[in-house]
Every structure is written in C-alpha cells, then in structure tokens.
Amino acid sequence: MDAVTALAALAQDSRLAIFRTLVQAGPAGLAAGRIGELTGIAPSSLSFHLKELAHAGLVAARPAGRFVIYTANFATMNALLGFLTENCCGGNPCAPVCTPACVSEKEST
Amino acid sequence: MDAVTALAALAQDSRLAIFRTLVQAGPAGLAAGRIGELTGIAPSSLSFHLKELAHAGLVAARPAGRFVIYTANFATMNALLGFLTENCCGGNPCAPVCTPACVSEKEST
C-alpha cells in the first residue's frame, strides 16, 4: 500500500464524499449512478474520481449487468489508519492504540 | 476540522514523514532542526511543510529559546480517523469500530 497515494485519493472533496458514502453503504456497495445521485457529482467527473480511488486501492469495481457496483476496500482503509498511527509515542503506553475501524463480511476471514 | 485540508496535508511524502515522526516522538515533540535531520528535508522546504501541517491543525508549534518545538496534534488525528470511518456499514454490526489510536498526556482529560 502506498499511503501517500491513498491519502491523495482521499484529499479531495468529491472523492472523500464518494469514499465515505461507500464506507457507509458497506460491503454491498453502490452502482456508479447511485453514487452520482447521492453526491451530486457529474458522471464524467464521477468516473474520473472512482478510477482514482480504485487506483489507490480504496475501492473495488464489480460489473453487474449494465451497472458497475463499487465497494469500499476496508482492508486498505484499515491499513492506512494503522500506518498513520504506527509506533505512536514510540510505543510507550500513551493510549488505547486500537486501529481496525470497520471490517466487511468478506474480509473478516 | 476540515478533513480534506488535513488529508491534503498528509498526502505528500515530506509531510507524511514529518507527521509520522512527530506521532512517534509523542507529546514531547521535536525541534524543527531535529525533524530536518531525521527526515532529510531541507530547512526551507521543512518550514514550508510544517506550516502546512500546522494550518491543517495536525501539528502545533511551541517556541523554546531559539528552537521551535513541534508536536503532533493527536486530537485532530483521531478526529480525522473517526471521520473516515463514520457510520461504517450504515451502523450495522459489521466490525469492531474502535477509533482513537493515540492519546497524548495533555489530551487525555
């Protein structure tokens, strides 16, 4: 995982909105068009940003008929959170360092 | 907290290295020059990036003699992590949603 790539993917209004929408949608995901409705992003722009998120490994695409279903990649998200807080305070007992924040059904193996 | 601002601040090699160094240094923080030594970033560039991080609320500066001590802002960091995972899977029982990853002494009140 490239943390800078993932962070850059999230560091943008449209993409952050898309990603959070998918996190909240859970492992079932949402069709591209539905994401567009929920976020108010134009199709062209939406496609661009979904690709950026996919490139960063933060979302996955799965064709379903003439729809494309996008889902958040919870493993990447958790890895990113872990990376940010890695070895916090030099490992000294400073806090409850608990990282995984969301685990989809498929990834709970 | 503006999440996009914080993410943008972290979405850059030098700044991510600086921030993680400060997270690991804990609440004691580090002088600017020491951060430069540890990360290999030139003074001018370092000053620029520290300001970006401070603007985003991710680090704080504290003068000490002719040094300036920088510290990570753990509250902002935790708020950011929480924002990313907010209402994960629509609130359904999908995972151990535990967010705070690091709490400095001063912020444990």
Add this chain to the structure above:
DNA sequence: TTTATATTTCAACTATTATTGAAAAATGAA
C-alpha cells in the same frame, strides 16, 4: 435490429503545489 440506459473516454482549459537558493529575522553566547 432499434432504442434506451449506464458508464467511460477524450481534449481543453484553469488553477494549485513543491522545490530551490539566497536573504532576512530572532534568539542566545562570547
């Protein structure tokens, strides 16, 4: 096959960001 729907691709434009080196400001020591 024809039509409608869903999504992606492309080109053009505008705006923002990172780096460098030299100089300036602020503080403390001699």
Add this chain to the structure above:
DNA sequence: TTCATTTTTCAATAATAGTTGAAATATAAA
C-alpha cells in the same frame, strides 16, 4: 556589541490536478 545558530520568508521555476461537455462504448429491453 559582535558572532553563531535556528528558523522563516521570498521569488522563480516546473509539474500536477479538477471540471466541463461531447462523443464513444457496452449492455439490456422493446
């Protein structure tokens, strides 16, 4: 006061990113 150290500011340069609208692709329905 004079000198050395630490950090910040400034100007110039080079590279990257987001939006829009029209057209293209692909799948499904009539």
